[in-house]
Amino acid sequence: MQIHIRTIVLLVLGLSVASGVIFFAKDQSGISGPLPLQGTPLENQARYAELSTTSQQTSAAPAFSVEKLNLPILVYHIVRPSYPGDSRAVRAIALTPETFGAEMKYLRTAGYHVVHFGDLEAYFKTGAPLPPKPIILSFDDGWSDQFAYAFPILKAYGYTATFFVFTNAIGHRGFLSWNELRQLLAAGMTIGDHTRSHPYLTGISSSTVLWNEIDGSKKLLEKQLGVSINEFAYPFGAYNTAIQTLVKKAGYASARGDYFSGEQTANRLYDLSAMNAPTTTALFEKKF
Numbered sequence: 197m198q199i200h201i202r203t204i205v206l207l208v209l210g211l212s213v214a215s216g217v218i219f220f221a222k223d224q225s226g227i228s229g230p231l232p233l234q235g236t237p238l239e240n241q242a243r244y245a246e247l248s249t250t251s252q253q254t255s256a257a258p259a260f261s262v263e264k265l266n267l268p269i270l271v272y273h274i275v276r277p278s279y280p281g282d283s284r285a286v287r288a289i290a291l292t293p294e295t296f297g298a299e300m301k302y303l304r305t306a307g308y309h310v311v312h313f314g315d316l317e318a319y320f321k322t323g324a325p326l327p328p329k330p331i332i333l334s335f336d337d338g339w340s341d342q343f344a345y346a347f348p349i350l351k352a353y354g355y356t357a358t359f360f361v362f363t364n365a366i367g368h369r370g371f372l373s374w375n376e377l378r379q380l381l382a383a384g385m386t387i388g389d390h391t392r393s394h395p396y397l398t399g400i401s402s403s404t405v406l407w408n409e410i411d412g413s414k415k416l417l418e419k420q421l422g423v424s425i426n427e428f429a430y431p432f433g434a435y436n437t438a439i440q441t442l443v444k445k446a447g448y449a450s451a452r453g454d455y456f457s458g459e460q461t462a463n464r465l466y467d468l469s470a471m472n473a474p475t476t477t478a479l480f481e482k483k484f
């Protein structure tokens with residue numbers, strides 16, 4: 197599949213969902229449509245579980261003794277007004293700006309403190325203290341709507357978030373531009389790496405291609421943005437121990453992995469557990 201993706205010239209759009217996958221591509225002919233899925237949502241979920249368990253067994257034990265931490269990592273994809281033509285798949289991961297704003301307001305009211313991935317890493321590595329009820333906000337795939345609608349709300353609350361972008365999409369229609377990424381950084385946001393082309397990393401057999409997806413994208417972001425890129429998010433939450441080893445070798449401090457809980461474990465800095473943000477305020481308040 198990676199070879200197929202590399203031949204797509206104009207644009208690759210990826211959307212990852214906790215329980216499933218939507219993947220769209222636009223090729224030279226200008227025809228858009230779904231790429232073949234690599235499994236049903238349930239199959240993917242089971243696969244993630246298997247991969248996650250496998251990777252857990254080989255991780256090295258940390259020196260620090262605080263091993264478990266309740267720290268939800270929320271994943272947002274689309275924040276924009278809803279349109280009558282929005283598909284069910286889009287609605288499953290889209291929030292209106294009003295809903296997103298209400299969720300941010302709820303976090304404040306409920307006493308949550310928004311922290312960075314770096315704070316989580318420091319906690320497990322050195323025991324650096326965290327505020328009460330810490331939570332991490334993250335955005336996936338670099339959609340430009342995130343800049344237009346979520347960014348102003350984040351700023352209004354003084355919250356920071358990590359935007360995981362895949363570099364092949366940057367500057368293309370519908371996606372964040374380099375200039376917008378710089379504006380996010382200037383406002384205290386963090387940019388994370390989400391590969392070059394948003395592939396299933398587990399489906400790539402060429403070590404050169406894999407390294408380019410993991411390290412090449414990091415180098416490009418760092419060159420263009422002038423900052424160190426320390427966090428990685430596996431597209432579709434798909435990874436294995438070999439991929440984790442490459443992510444560590446590339447110099448990332450942590451990686452966002454599966455989608456199962458809000459609990460983090462010290463020996464799992466390279467498969468941090470995340471969850472898709474609920475798309476209604478009622479669900480959000482029930483969850484938190």
Ligand SMILES: [Zn+2]
Nearest residue numbers: 212336337431
């Ligand atoms: Zn993604």
